[in-house]
Amino acid sequence: MPANLTPEFLEARERFRKAKTDEERLDALMEMLATIPKHKGTEKMRADIKRRIAKLKEKQEQRRRSGGRSGPSYHVEREGAAQMVLVGPPNTGKSSLLALLTNANPEIAPYPMSTFRPCPGMMEYEDIQIQLVDLPPLTREYTEGWVFSLVRAADGAVFCVDLSLDDWRGAAEEALELLRERHIVLGKGPTRQLDWRTVELRTLALGTKIDLASGKAEDFREWAAERFFSTGLVSLETFEGVEEVRALIFRAAGIVRVYTKKPGHPPDMEQPYTLREGATILDVVEHIHKEFVERLKYVRLWGSGKFDGQHAPLDHVVQDGDIVEIHTH
Numbered sequence: 001m002p003a004n005l006t007p008e009f010l011e012a013r014e015r016f017r018k019a020k021t022d023e024e025r026l027d028a029l030m031e032m033l034a035t036i037p038k039h040k041g042t043e044k045m046r047a048d049i050k051r052r053i054a055k056l057k058e059k060q061e062q063r064r065r066s067g068g069r070s071g072p073s074y075h076v077e078r079e080g081a082a083q084m085v086l087v088g089p090p091n092t093g094k095s096s097l098l099a100l101l102t103n104a105n106p107e108i109a110p111y112p113m114s115t116f117r118p119c120p121g122m123m124e125y126e127d128i129q130i131q132l133v134d135l136p137p138l139t140r141e142y143t144e145g146w147v148f149s150l151v152r153a154a155d156g157a158v159f160c161v162d163l164s165l166d167d168w169r170g171a172a173e174e175a176l177e178l179l180r181e182r183h184i185v186l187g188k189g190p191t192r193q194l195d196w197r198t199v200e201l202r203t204l205a206l207g208t209k210i211d212l213a214s215g216k217a218e219d220f221r222e223w224a225a226e227r228f229f230s231t232g233l234v235s236l237e238t239f240e241g242v243e244e245v246r247a248l249i250f251r252a253a254g255i256v257r258v259y260t261k262k263p264g265h266p267p268d269m270e271q272p273y274t275l276r277e278g279a280t281i282l283d284v285v286e287h288i289h290k291e292f293v294e295r296l297k298y299v300r301l302w303g304s305g306k307f308d309g310q311h312a313p314l315d316h317v318v319q320d321g322d323i324v325e326i327h328t329h
């Protein structure tokens, strides 16, 4: 029976044949399974692909359990309203930025590859805290798999580019390419899964060391504007631009703060609830208390540009700084 295989499938099968490691094999098989036409004529092939995937996964699992060979791997517990990773080529000031914005004490060194494990720290922004995670640099020779896993799991990225380098653009593009090979796209966002294996992270592109980079700021802005969500420029030497960085990171994190008030009382402006951008009034109610959803009568809203205590539709998308008053039965 003709199988009508697609070019995508054939390409993945070719990749599978050429694969040298189990990781590459598994990746190619997953792609084959995703792109194979699903009809009677491919039933046997699909079963075969699934069997091979199961086998490889089992092998990986065994290797993980026995602990050996794969080297260290790190996990960073999420804390605060969002988790943002600091990424970029070596020596671009990632650890310096973490040290400046948070309580953390990462290793900072005048030579590349000084960071070799993740270092989290909490950045205060007005009334909330955002977790920044400093990571080892992105280089073809040096970066281990777990770095990419941590990047994938983040809410957004701060991509550091050392503007004191003559070829800052080449260095930046190499790092982006490395991420792209691992199916991670630093872009405008919103942060989301693009397909079954590719994620896009909303990204702030941060030109660093501008004290050593006279005349390059405009070129950098131009280069970054079409690729990323936002652009910033800092010197951690003269502290130029540092004030703005917190707000830039907050906006790239893609979260909104919502405050609550009780009927007849002023709003509680101390402790906002934080939700992902795009959240609706109903999401807010559910976030505050799952039970409220069933007992909900209506929600009064202040903010969102035009609301001043009116009833808000449940599908209304909330904005940063909105105040809600929830009325239940």
Ligand SMILES: Nc1nc2c(ncn2[C@@H]2O[C@H](COP(=O)(O)OP(=O)(O)OP(=O)(O)O)[C@@H](O)[C@H]2O)c(=O)[nH]1
Binding pocket: 089, 090, 091, 092, 093, 094, 095, 096, 097, 107, 108, 109, 110, 111, 112, 113, 114, 115, 135, 136, 137, 208, 209, 210, 211, 212, 234, 235, 236, 237, 238
């Ligand atoms: N002149 C100047 N130097 C800076 C600036 N930011 C960082 N540096 C210096 O650049 C060097 C590298 O800084 P790190 O923060 O260790 O860079 P990194 O990106 O964490 O480096 P890796 O972990 O090796 O990738 C250090 O000597 C810093 O003091 C800056 O804005 N201006």
Ligand SMILES: [Mg+2]
Binding pocket: 094, 095, 096, 107, 108, 114, 115, 134, 135, 136
């Ligand atoms: Mg570092």
